[in-house]
Amino acid sequence: MDYKIRIWPDKILKQKTKEVDFFDDRLKEFIDVMFQRMYEEEGVGLAANQIGIPYQILVLDTNVKKYEAQENEEEGIKMALVNPRIVEKEGEVESTEGCLSFPGVQITIPRAERVRVVAKNEEGEDIEIDTDGFLAIVLQHEIDHLNGIPFIAHLPPVKRRMVLEKYMKSLRQTVKAK
Numbered sequence: 001m002d003y004k005i006r007i008w009p010d011k012i013l014k015q016k017t018k019e020v021d022f023f024d025d026r027l028k029e030f031i032d033v034m035f036q037r038m039y040e041e042e043g044v045g046l047a048a049n050q051i052g053i054p055y056q057i058l059v060l061d062t063n064v065k066k067y068e069a070q071e072n073e074e075e076g077i078k079m080a081l082v083n084p085r086i087v088e089k090e091g092e093v094e095s096t097e098g099c100l101s102f103p104g105v106q107i108t109i110p111r112a113e114r115v116r117v118v119a120k121n122e123e124g125e126d127i128e129i130d131t132d133g134f135l136a137i138v139l140q141h142e143i144d145h146l147n148g149i150p151f152i153a154h155l156p157p158v159k160r161r162m163v164l165e166k167y168m169k170s171l172r173q174t175v176k177a178k
Contacts, residue, residue: 001052002052003033003037003051003052003053004037004051004052005037005041005050005051005100005101006049006050006051006052006101007101007102007103007171008101008102008150008167010101012049012052012054013049013050013101013145013148013150014148014150015049015054015148016146016147016148017047017048017049017054017055017056017057017146017147017148018054018055018056019055019056019083020055020056020057020082020083020120023082023120023122023123023124027057027082027122028122030048030053030055030057031057031059031080031122033051034046034048034051034053034057034058034059034080035059035061035080037051038059038060038061038100039061041100043100044060044061044062044138045058045059045060045061045138045139045141045142046058046059046060046100046142047142047143047145047146048146049145049146049148050100050101050145056082056083056084056146057080057081057082057146058080058081058084058139058142058143058145058146059079059080059081060077060078060079060081060135060138060139060142061076061077061078061079062076062077062078062134062135062138063076063077063078077135079121080121080122081117081119081120081121081127082119082120082121082122082124083119083120084117084118084119084139084142084143084146085117085118085119085143086112086115086116086117086139086140086143087116087117087118088115088116088130089112089114089115089116090112090113090114090115091112091113091114091132092110092111092112092113093110093111093112093113093137094108094109094110094111095108095109095110095111095137096108097109097137097141097151099141099150099151101145101150102150102151102152102167104167104170105152105163105167107151107152107155107163109151109154109155110154111136111137111140111141111154112136112140113132113136114130114131114132114136115129115130115131115132115136115139115140116128116129116130117129117130117131117139117143152164
């Protein structure tokens with residue numbers, strides 16, 4: 001299978017992913033491929049559907065060199081989460097984000113300041129993460145992907161339309177140049 005980054009408006013990015021009910025070598029292979037693709041693209045997080053895998057899996061590494069950790073996060077965090085769900089949100093912050101599936105797009109959107117996420121690790125064990133700062137932002141962004149929600153969905157309708165029009169024009173020009 002070709003695990004290239006899927007670019008908006010690819011239909012898989014608009015669909016809710018399926019819950020994982022297998023914790024075997026296939027899952028470990030998906031996770032390995034996801035980390036590899038994320039690092040190749042210099043991303044900090046990746047949802048499975050961004051490379052065509054229709055399952056609720058995300059990987060992240062906040063220690064990627066091009067991203068500076070928040071003041072309260074001295075070390076990066078690397079993890080893979082299976083079937084992650086946000087069960088609690090608190091506060092609001094403005095977050096400037098980019099996305100591997102929207103090349104060239106950077107927008108500022110509201111995000112929860114703190115989140116509590118429940119998930120499973122690759123062995124099928126339950127885990128819970130209660131966090132704020134950069135990690136909370138990355139988790140929200142990637143879990144949105146798994147639910148078929150692009151980060152532009154957090155923009156007001158008029159601004160979203162403007163960003164999408166500019167993005168689609170840029171995408172058409174890129175395709176013509178090839």
